[in-house]
């Protein structure tokens with residue numbers, strides 16, 4: 001701060017310590033603030049995106065990110081709790097997501113779990129922030145600066161770097177397990193899947209698949225056909241772990257997970 005006439009003491013609790021330099025973790029520290037800086041401004045200047053903030057205490061009483069800071073104030077910042085974050089991100093419904101260009105693997109896993117997730121590796125930061133705001137989607141990223149944008153109402157910073165771990169992290173933070181609808185969305189284009197009779201897709205199936213499977217779904221947007229192949233079984237294990245219960249056999253039967261297209265059956269070897 002160029003003009004820093006006031007000093008405010010901060011303490012960041014729980015997982016928010018991850019955003020701080022080591023010397024500021026788990027302890028109260030003083031920081032110089034511009035007069036009339038908001039809590040949001042200072043919390044973000046110290047490294048914590050506003051989307052990660054849950055309960056906030058200003059001099060021991062409930063405060064808000066928009067509050068103005070005065071000399072000698074004390075600010076306690078707690079992380080967004082799973083229930084509060086879930087409710088804030090999806091008032092009255094299921095959260096929908098937009099993932100940044102580095103989170104393609106996570107986007108596919110979220111679609112697999114039935115969560116509407118926009119993703120395009122051509123998205124620029126401003127596109128992602130705009131989509132999140134206009135469509136009331138939860139912005140997913142590992143880029144703190146993206147989450148600090150004023151227009152971003154709801155977002156989640158992913159700490160994990162591997163897609164399956166990112167999915168676990170997000171499920172825990174937003175309590176997603178009870179509301180998942182496995183294998184209901186196209187992994188490729190996020191459109192709803194619908195059950196389709198075998199006869200209707202027979203010509204598009206590799207012969208071995210046609211012999212071994214009778215239940216199929218299809219995406220009307222890209223015309224991919226899905227069935228319960230080996231990839232599907234692996235994904236069921238992951239989803240069952242997340243749900244902490246085995247998926248009902250009926251859900252497995254109607255919800256094939258492979259994504260080959262008629263023109264490119266080799267796709268079945270990809271994740």
Ligand SMILES: [Zn+2]
Nearest residue numbers: 186189219222
């Ligand atoms: Zn599709």
